[in-house]
Amino acid sequence: MTTDIAPPGVLDGVRAPATRRSQLPTAPRIVGVGTAVSATSYSQREVLDAFGITDPKVRSVFLNSAIERRNLTLPAEDAHGVRAPESQGDLLDKHKALALEMGAEALRVCLKSAGAELADLRHLCCVTSTGFLTPGLSALLIRELGIDRHCGRADIVGMGCNAGLNALSVEAGWAASHPGELAVVLCVEACSAAYAMDSTMRTAVVNSLFGDGAAAVALLAGEGREPTAQPEPAVLKFASCIIPDAVDAMRYDWDRAQGRFSFFLDPQIPYVVGAHAEIVVDRLLDGTGLRRSDIRHWLVHSGGKKVIDAVVVNLGLTRHDVRHTVGVLRDHGNVSSGSFLFSYERLLEEGVTRPGEYGVLMTMGPGSTIETALIRW
């Protein structure tokens, strides 16, 4: 499906940028972003050594992942220096603790970058797939941080790596219908709480890929905001594409043999995603008058080396277009739902965005699905 946030007629004029900004009273703008990671970062070799992994095939998967470091929270060593895998109960506890810690930090950084206080927060949408919590993360954070008890909230649980954009779509709709009220999407993934160890390549691939990370993005619609040093992009439109044939290609489900949740990634999935990337981007741009070559900034989920390659080839992108996608993968691994926001934050730090420029945000995950959003600075 596609969703237009901009009111009717607005997208008709998107080829005449800058001058139309004042005519977008309800298209929400991205007014802040923040990220956080867990305390300790490990090189791939350090992770292999920590678990005493010697299988050359598994080591090769880790060392050829285009990941240099990831933030992880590993189980403590016992008296013999062995790190025994944690039980599912321990993993759930770890998820809760890490999610609260990283989530609070990302939210604080995001609000600070938006020039806002916790008290300004009117709606909070939390996203996680690496653990199950009831009450949800939004409720726990409201209590932990002392956020106003009347803050609206939602929790998106279990949608996977793409979920940051699903949440952004929902939250942008909320922001559009509540001009002047601050809404935040908070993606929190404690990937250290979602591993399973055995001798299969299935777990080796998963264990080589993911890292802990949280990212928050703040949305605000309406006029009256002070001009900022950097232009703030408006969120114009969303487009989605689910590939039901590949429903089993990415899944996080119960492994009866291990007595825990285990993530599965079909080796074909990078190609399946690549093959559908054009369809969804064409749909996103359809009716906007924009060509793919009009998109100056691409913020693609750092899903893994192969999926980035497949998206680059099928969308005709350059290595430069995905420099942040690749950089985030190198420095953090796949931090799941918040990855694209790590890239967005790096893009802002470069200071290269100019008013009138367009960007496409793109995430992919279980379903299998590709989610996209069109933004304009």
Place this chain on the structure above:
Amino acid sequence: MKPLRTLELDGSEPLSATAVKAVTDLCDRAEDPHGHGVTSVHVTGAPHGDWTGGLDVTLVTKWERALRRLERLPAATLAVARGDCGGTALDAFLAADLRVAAPDTRLLVPRDATATWPGMAGYRLVQLAGAARVRGAVLFGRPIEAAEALALGVVDELADDPAAAATAAADLADGLSGKEIAIRRQLLFDAATTSFEDALGAHLAACDRTLRQGTEEEVAAS
């Protein structure tokens, strides 16, 4: 063969917003969804006198961006040169996939005693011919004569009748998908700067793209 989309660029005129718009318009037409064909630029002329007067780096940025778009178009691109070619004429010539030149062509990079204006023409010359072989031109402004340009591979073909040669060159691209040309071109560009291991993933993704097309055709036929 589909009709050519053509732009004429005069390198003797200073770089201007008009030149940027001309290239951008050509790219727009090439990207319009009306089938494929060949996009061509006919270039001649080299700057003289105070050709940088009135320029600023913002305009140069826009020019380089427009050229880069031309260089990456989802269509085969052809350039035809005659006479002295410098400035915008040289820039656009070097960005094309197929480069045809009349025998009187001379490629001129800027020669200035006290300043440096490399432009990305210098970069493209190195990509095409290698640093050693274009060093004299880039450092000292030594003109590259047509025969030398051919020997360097900067020109693909010399022709007394560039129009006929252009038609023949365009036939090379006849029937090819512009989008697929763009993918192959990008793999080619990346090959010069990417390790084998880093390039492999993109090549496999391109293979998969082809294999899926075959599968889709089989499904459609059954």
